[in-house]
Amino acid sequence: MDFSLGEDRRMLADSLQRFLADKAPFAVRKTAAFEGAGWSRTIWGELAELGAIGALFDESVGGFGGSPFDVAVVFGEIGRALLTGPWLAALQAGHVLAAAGRTDDLAALIDGSRVIGYAEDEADSWFDPAAITTRATASGDGWVLDGAKTVVAFAGSVDRLVVVARAEAGLSTFLVERDAPGLTIRDYLLVDGGSAGDVTFAATPAILVGEAGGAGPVIEESRALGLIALTWEGVAVMDALRDQTLDYLRTRKQFGIPIGKFQALQHRMATVALEIEQARSAAINAADRFAGTRVERERAASAAKATIGKAGSLIAEEAIQMHGGIGMTWELALSHYAKRLVMIGHELGDEDYHLARYIELGHELADAEV
Amino acid sequence: MDLTFTPEEEAFRDEVRTFLAEKLPSRLSDKIRKGQHLTKAEQEEWHAILNARGWLANHWPVEWGGTGWTVMQRFIFETETALVHAPRVLPFGLSMIGPVLLKYGSEEQKRHWLPRILDGSDWWCQGYSEPGAGSDLASLKTSAVRDGDHYVVNGQKTWTTMAQFANMMFCLVRTSNEGKRQEGISFLLIDMTTPGIEVRPIKLLSGDHEVNEVFFTDVRVPVGNLVGEENRGWTYAKYLLTYERTNIAGVGASMAAFGELQEIARTQRRNGKPLAEDPQFAARLARLEIDLENMKTTNLRVLVAAGAGAAPVAESSMLKIRGTEIRQAIDDLMRRAAGTHARPWIPESFEGGWNGEPVGPEWAGPVSTQYFNDRKLSIFGGSNEVQREIITKAILEL
Numbered sequence: 001m002d003f004s005l006g007e008d009r010r011m012l013a014d015s016l017q018r019f020l021a022d023k024a025p026f027a028v029r030k031t032a033a034f035e036g037a038g039w040s041r042t043i044w045g046e047l048a049e050l051g052a053i054g055a056l057f058d059e060s061v062g063g064f065g066g067s068p069f070d071v072a073v074v075f076g077e078i079g080r081a082l083l084t085g086p087w088l089a090a091l092q093a094g095h096v097l098a099a100a101g102r103t104d105d106l107a108a109l110i111d112g113s114r115v116i117g118y119a120e121d122e123a124d125s126w127f128d129p130a131a132i133t134t135r136a137t138a139s140g141d142g143w144v145l146d147g148a149k150t151v152v153a154f155a156g157s158v159d160r161l162v163v164v165a166r167a168e169a170g171l172s173t174f175l176v177e178r179d180a181p182g183l184t185i186r187d188y189l190l191v192d193g194g195s196a197g198d199v200t201f202a203a204t205p206a207i208l209v210g211e212a213g214g215a216g217p218v219i220e221e222s223r224a225l226g227l228i229a230l231t232w233e234g235v236a237v238m239d240a241l242r243d244q245t246l247d248y249l250r251t252r253k254q255f256g257i258p259i260g261k262f263q264a265l266q267h268r269m270a271t272v273a274l275e276i277e278q279a280r281s282a283a284i285n286a287a288d289r290f291a292g293t294r295v296e297r298e299r300a301a302s303a304a305k306a307t308i309g310k311a312g313s314l315i316a317e318e319a320i321q322m323h324g325g326i327g328m329t330w331e332l333a334l335s336h337y338a339k340r341l342v343m344i345g346h347e348l349g350d351e352d353y354h355l356a357r358y359i360e361l362g363h364e365l366a367d368a369e370v
Numbered sequence: 371m372d373l374t375f376t377p378e379e380e381a382f383r384d385e386v387r388t389f390l391a392e393k394l395p396s397r398l399s400d401k402i403r404k405g406q407h408l409t410k411a412e413q414e415e416w417h418a419i420l421n422a423r424g425w426l427a428n429h430w431p432v433e434w435g436g437t438g439w440t441v442m443q444r445f446i447f448e449t450e451t452a453l454v455h456a457p458r459v460l461p462f463g464l465s466m467i468g469p470v471l472l473k474y475g476s477e478e479q480k481r482h483w484l485p486r487i488l489d490g491s492d493w494w495c496q497g498y499s500e501p502g503a504g505s506d507l508a509s510l511k512t513s514a515v516r517d518g519d520h521y522v523v524n525g526q527k528t529w530t531t532m533a534q535f536a537n538m539m540f541c542l543v544r545t546s547n548e549g550k551r552q553e554g555i556s557f558l559l560i561d562m563t564t565p566g567i568e569v570r571p572i573k574l575l576s577g578d579h580e581v582n583e584v585f586f587t588d589v590r591v592p593v594g595n596l597v598g599e600e601n602r603g604w605t606y607a608k609y610l611l612t613y614e615r616t617n618i619a620g621v622g623a624s625m626a627a628f629g630e631l632q633e634i635a636r637t638q639r640r641n642g643k644p645l646a647e648d649p650q651f652a653a654r655l656a657r658l659e660i661d662l663e664n665m666k667t668t669n670l671r672v673l674v675a676a677g678a679g680a681a682p683v684a685e686s687s688m689l690k691i692r693g694t695e696i697r698q699a700i701d702d703l704m705r706r707a708a709g710t711h712a713r714p715w716i717p718e719s720f721e722g723g724w725n726g727e728p729v730g731p732e733w734a735g736p737v738s739t740q741y742f743n744d745r746k747l748s749i750f751g752g753s754n755e756v757q758r759e760i761i762t763k764a765i766l767e768l
Contacts, residue, residue: 001373001442001673001674002674006371069371246766249766260768261768266762266768270757270761270762270765273765273766277671278661278664278668278692279664280668281665281666282660282663284371284671300663306656307664310657355660359655363646363647
């Protein structure tokens with residue numbers, strides 16, 4: 001048994017960490033995340049050169065990584081630096097493209113030249129692909145889409161979108177150019193920085209990716225990878241919040257002593273530290289079970305997301321509370337880490353959704369055993 | 371990153387399973403599964419079975435009759451034995467006084483006492499807590515005054531687990547009131563048959579008799595029963611904090627208990643459908659299962675670090691806190707699953723050989739006593755608040 005990430009991944013992590021500390025320190029990030037589209041395409045390109053996007057994909061499809069633990073490393077560094085950008089979309093859209101053998105499109109994603117978003121969630125779908133209503137209709141040689149997606153990450157500033165839509169045959173995935181006719185985007189910033197958009201399609205031309213009606217398994221797998229990414233990002237954000245809070249507890253004095261000497265705070269911090277280690281274990285489990293059966297994979301992913309959701313609220317709230325008034329300020333890095341951690345809870349399904357899903361998958365497991 | 375056992379570890383697990391299938395008497399495992407009490411003879415029987423295989427002192431060095439197992443082997447053994455409801459190995463001799471003697475005892479003490487732990491000649495109990503010294507153990511007052519070749523011990527210990535069965539006690543006593551409180555404590559081995567010792571039972575809220583008060587009146591203990599040096603006992607007692615805590619989270623036992631709970635949730639019906647389909651109960655069950663799965667991995671991470679030479683004191687404290695919380699949560703759900711049948715109390719049913727008619731499902735009989743009895747888990751072995759102090763100092767450095 002071995003819980004180290006290995007030398008190659010350690011080197012990748014170090015190089016990403018050095019680059020981000022240099023190019024996107026917090027003072028830069030704090031402004032950049034709330035200006036324009038809320039991310040830097042320059043940094044995106046440079047990280048692509050460093051291999052950060054390629055690390056998300058297997059060698060067989062033109063990447064140089066692709067293990068869930070490679071995903072873990074990249075998203076861990078994204079979390080540590082609180083980096084904004086369409087990273088999660090790249091992972092999910094790229095996985096769909098890879099599964100369909102569209103290696104040219106994937107190559108343009110990996111080298112940074114074409115940025116691809118991922119549009120799945122709808123206003124009424126509440127994280128559940130079965131409730132997707134965006135319609136895909138065959139039209140001549142191609143397809144057209146009609147419908148609407150909501151909170152599509154960085155929709156207004158990516159080059160193309162992978163869109164999940166319902167064809168007559170069932171759930172399918174499509175590639176759509178952002179400037180395609182009939183596509184409109186309402187852009188907005190996000191609470192934790194970066195941007196997203198509501199995307200509407202009106203007879204928008206689209207290229208079918210994979211088989212019509214056969215996308216169910218690949219979008220589920222793609223989401224599982226996304227959940228792994230978010231849990232590792234979340235744990236990195238938790239680590240940062242813990243370290244910043246401990247620093248504060250050691251230096252901030254009230255009643256003549258550092259506030260970290262007060263047992264009321266010490267014991268709560270001990271709980272925070274414990275919950276972070278449990279969350280890290282959940283993240284490890286999710287990455288490890290990705291190679292298992294569908295139910296194993298999905299249960300571990302949902303378990304991890306539910307864990308991160310529950311622990312994330314606690315840790316974000318405690319970090320702000322222990323900082324007192326200063327924890328409420330925009331100025332402090334801490335408050336931005338706290339916002340990110342809570343908002344991770346709202347991506348790809350929240351705690352309650354994944355707890356319910358975990359239960360449902362448990363019934364499937366029990367039925368399979370009978 | 372590799373979360374699998376090595377082929378050697380897999381083979382070892384098979385060996386343990388085979389051994390348990392052949393050697394664990396169902397008489398004993400049935401009692402454990404039903405939450406019944408083991409007699410002294412039954413507990414000794416299980417120790418003897420393990421000792422015959424050379425597996426009793428699984429964390430002692432080979433030269434003293436231990437197994438020389440890795441931490442992972444120990445974890446596998448502890449998990450597998452718990453999963454089949456084997457009795458636990460009592461810690462007092464094997465995991466407490468044994469390691470202290472191995473580290474700090476004289477050659478003569480080791481040669482005398484260690485074999486007696488293995489062959490069951492001695493049943494040890496732990497004389498640490500006193501009425502005024504619980505979490506603040508260093509405030510203990512039981513005194514030992516040197517008189518020729520003896521110490522004369524006066525005072526009182528309490529919460530002494532299974533003292534009613536024990537013939538020996540390892541005991542922290544005050545030999546000095548000078549300087550820091552911790553520097554006046556010595557570690558004595560006391561024969562429980564010495565005149566002046568009185569053991570009185572403490573009846574627990576669950577009705578169980580597990581713990582006792584032990585009174586000492588002019589009890590004469592040979593100086594040869596002093597471990598290490600006088601006034602250094604605190605160091606020896608603390609050593610146990612860094613030793614043999616691979617099983618502190620009780621993951622195997624919790625896995626076994628959770629398996630029972632799942633089975634109950636599938637079969638017990640509420641409002642016409644299985645409990646597992648009751649949304650409230652299912653959510654509680656799922657949260658618990660997720661926490662347990664996370665705990666397993668946390669435990670393995672600590673073991674791997676320990677195997678690589680780290681002394682994970684504060685990590686062990688995390689395991690203790692969350693491990694006991696999980697176990698208590700399982701007990702809590704068992705009690706809830708029983709509904710109104712959690713209420714009847716039939717103490718005879720907790721003893722072997724009871725043939726009475728259970729009220730409600732058989733499994734419901736002990737759930738409430740188990741729930742109340744296991745409140746101890748977060749209190750003993752260093753209360754969970756004391757564990758948080760350890761985390762505060764050792765990890766958080768506050």
